[in-house]
Amino acid sequence: MSDDALLNSLAADWEAETRPEASSPLPWSVRIGKRGFDVAAAGLGLLVCAPIMAVVALAVKLDSPGPVFYRQLRVGETTAKQTRLFHMIKFRSMGVNAEAKTGAVWAQKNDPRVTRVGRFLRKTRLDELPQFINVLRGEMSIIGPRPERPGIVPRLENSIPFYAERVYGVRPGITGLAQVSMDYDETVEDTRCKVGYDHAYALALTKFSSWLATDASIAIRTVFVMLGARGR
Template sequence: MNNHHREIHIAKRIFDILVATCVLALLLPLYPIMALLIKTSSKGPVFYKQLRVGKCTPETITFFEIIKFRTMYQNAEEKSGAVWAVDNDPRITPIGRLMRKTRLDEIPQLINVLKGEMSLIGPRPERPSFYKKLNQAIPFFVERTYGVSPGITGLAQVNQGYDTCIDDVRRKVGFDHSYALAMTSFYHWIAIDFTILVKTVTVIFNGRGR
């Protein structure tokens, strides 16, 4: 990584910490309400943790546990195994459906951001169970995360939404590589991050999540 790229990554990290801290503090009154709704609507914990693939290099792959508000019934994948979400997914609880539409279930990921495991903006962190299959099926899939932390939101997420099949992921790879290229200058980075944040807010208020 040259000095110019390093400066951008440092600035991006500072931005992540400031925004994550402010949003966590701002939404603090919502946490007990959401916890109560989750606990009274279905059995199970308030939070859901799942292993995901983090930042990668040509030599190493990192893993971390992503944190979300639980939106599915407990042990929802016990019989099916790891599968993509679908329309009217029966695994999702009623309150979970609302949280997914507004992306409120992703608030706890800000803790992952503060820990340095994620960024506010970046490629979607994939599940290890999907990772090998996707890497074999999609050219340059792994390379999309080289030197870039996975994000809560991103260029691919706001332009396409949740993945439902391998073709969805294939289309997202182009967005992820475009974002990585934008990290080559401060102007491009600031412009694309601002655009993504505005689109993310639009998705939240329009209830376009799933």
Template sequence: MLYIDKTEMLKKKIYLREIENLFFAWREYLKEIKILRFLFSFLFTLFILFFLISIFFWIKESVYANVDKEATEKTLGALIIGNYGIKIFLLSLIINWARLRYLLFKRIFDLVISGIGLLLLSPLFLIIAFLIKVDSSGPVFFRQERVGENGRIFKIWKFRTMRENAEAQTGPVWAQEDDPRITRIGRFLRKSHLDELPQLINVFKGEMSLIGPRPERPELYKKIIQVIPHFSERLKVKPGITGLAQVRYQYGASLKDAARKLRYDLLYIKRRCWLLDFQIILWTINRILTGEGAH
């Protein structure tokens, strides 16, 4: 009996020693993996940055909340008891985290799709370039200034669909249906939306996104904001190759059309999410296949 007890004790000691050795080995292994330290530092820095951004939005929203509270008290003729500051702060944490995560993954999605698209579509680009040169004189690509996010001006890339110097006499105007300035191959490119493919360059550079409000020309933008209130709200996001207004409304060729399309753009800015982006992609594919909305 004594012999059995000693054997069991010896087994327990060996077992505990193995666990201890395993623990020390694991600790040494973690010390050797420096990338984990870097990753931890990066995540901690990201958390601090996100926390500071949330505090900024909390202060901003708190000011608006106090203004709304005072206005409500005057309207009701009664005092509103309670402080909603912490609730706004917690809500801003959730909203800002979801917003930052959405914007981060959307940018990654834009980079991947635009990069792969430019590589895979390069043979098609060569064919279109050849057809444009055969059809009319002038450059293959058409670059034009557009108003981007936060009012920044950038040059958009498109396949040329009009005759060279088409606006020499008319100046900046909206393209119309059966526009005589459009070339034969240009008409096909517009109907199939293939003229928009070079904008993948703008997406890859970060000037545009795959999905968002269409960017306007600076000359037309100045005219629009004088007539249509809140049109500048579209500049809160990156412009896109396609957008909600493009798939739910006809081709815009006037200030009246711009005002109607603005409703869809503002709706997208307010409710943008992955599900809505996916729906817009499906609607865009349907429009390309049916040839709708192309002038």
């Protein structure tokens, strides 16, 4: 089966099984369990990672001029009534005003805009640690589809079938099935492949048992991604 056929099949199943009439496609047991895990994991994560975050903050500050943190507008959870926008927080990994001339574009391999410390942070995904704050605010989940920038979303929606449905009733995540299965996006085709993973993850959220097993598996795989410095 081709990638397009797989994507359309997954998306059709997602529409048929989870989209009808309700304000959220997820069972209450999954929503409550997922939110409880998010709050506990994010709170514990901030406490445990505080020393690491302090070292990272110092390294970012000493490596290049500019702020330690970087806030970027992203598209969050979509419901029948609204699409939520929020500012995602990261450790700054690029120079200040890196997209002033190019606009919203994906980072490339060996991207010259990425700082020396930023390159290490992106490989180990340590630049994502401040997003625990977004999770506690209810803007993100520990595990879910990756949130995209509003400036890029229209192009993706026009190019990829059912792209918008990937965050229907699902908070975007720090990590997720697509994130641990593939590298960062560089092209629309990369995103097209990831959307298939996002819809497969959405199907796993329709039952409590499958959600629990899937999230546990993704959490374990995330640890190996970080230890293996597979980011970019």
